[in-house]
Amino acid sequence: MKKIGVQKGLKNVADFLSKEGYSVKMLGEFIEDNYSNLDNFDAIVAADYNINMMGDQTTTTIAPIINADGLNPEEVKNLIDKSIGK
Numbered sequence: 001m002k003k004i005g006v007q008k009g010l011k012n013v014a015d016f017l018s019k020e021g022y023s024v025k026m027l028g029e030f031i032e033d034n035y036s037n038l039d040n041f042d043a044i045v046a047a048d049y050n051i052n053m054m055g056d057q058t059t060t061t062i063a064p065i066i067n068a069d070g071l072n073p074e075e076v077k078n079l080i081d082k083s084i085g086k
Contacts, residue, residue, distance in 0.1 A: 003023045004041060004080065005024075005026075005027045006025070006027060006044075007026075007046040007047055007068075008028055008029040011026075013045055013076050014045075016074070017073070038063060043066055043080050044065045044066065045076055045080070046067060047069055066080055
């Protein structure tokens, strides 16, 4: 079972991913508060967090960070599947 960290405020995404069979853990509102746990996940879902105008992420983690801004839960799931497989 893939482990997904979901930023606070994205409960609809977390609920959808749980129903789809992912192991989901809600993270705090600020990703910085979760640095010690980020590498325990297969992917991180955040709401337009740490993505600058060039598209670079400023948070370094082994797990891909999925930008959920403007996406519905199914679109987020599809991006996760593309990034880590199912």
